[in-house]
Amino acid sequence: MKVITYLKGDATTPQVKGNKIIVHICNDIGGWGKGFVVAISKRWALPEKAFREWHKSKNNFELGQVQFVKVEDDLWVANLIGQHKIRKDENGNPPIRYEAVVEGMKVVNEQAKALKASVHMPRIGCGLAGGKWEEIEPIINETLTKSDVYVYDFG
Numbered sequence: 001m002k003v004i005t006y007l008k009g010d011a012t013t014p015q016v017k018g019n020k021i022i023v024h025i026c027n028d029i030g031g032w033g034k035g036f037v038v039a040i041s042k043r044w045a046l047p048e049k050a051f052r053e054w055h056k057s058k059n060n061f062e063l064g065q066v067q068f069v070k071v072e073d074d075l076w077v078a079n080l081i082g083q084h085k086i087r088k089d090e091n092g093n094p095p096i097r098y099e100a101v102v103e104g105m106k107v108v109n110e111q112a113k114a115l116k117a118s119v120h121m122p123r124i125g126c127g128l129a130g131g132k133w134e135e136i137e138p139i140i141n142e143t144l145t146k147s148d149v150y151v152y153d154f155g
Helices: 036-043 046-057 098-115 133-143
Strands: 005-008 020-027 066-072 075-083 118-121 149-153
Touching: 020 036, 020 098, 036 046, 046 066, 046 075, 066 098, 075 098, 098 118, 098 133
Parallel strands: 005 149, 020 075, 020 118, 118 149
Antiparallel strands: 066 075
């Protein structure tokens, strides 16, 4: 079982050498503008632009899919669609879709293996998506088996 390394800091500035992938959760309606994506957009314009183009194309733009956007020589941003819409549904369920996070993390795992990359993220799915870290953490440990994983707590 992989062990996550927890760090204090900003997940948009990974603190290790080598190839790196920053993972974050996106919604399935093409919305971008609140939460961690704001920090991403402050550093790089390309992940938002690519996400919006992907949404417009409708090409595999669905829960569980991942788009990798190269932003630096050794750094990619993974736009993982793991959230259905942006509000609780009629039954009061939060937007997070854990099964989509599982599917997307399997894709991230394969890409990390191919790139020999470490994986970096904030506590994904626990902000606007309404998820619980005690649900997300086991998903990360079970799916990201091929690389070092770093989770950042801001501050």
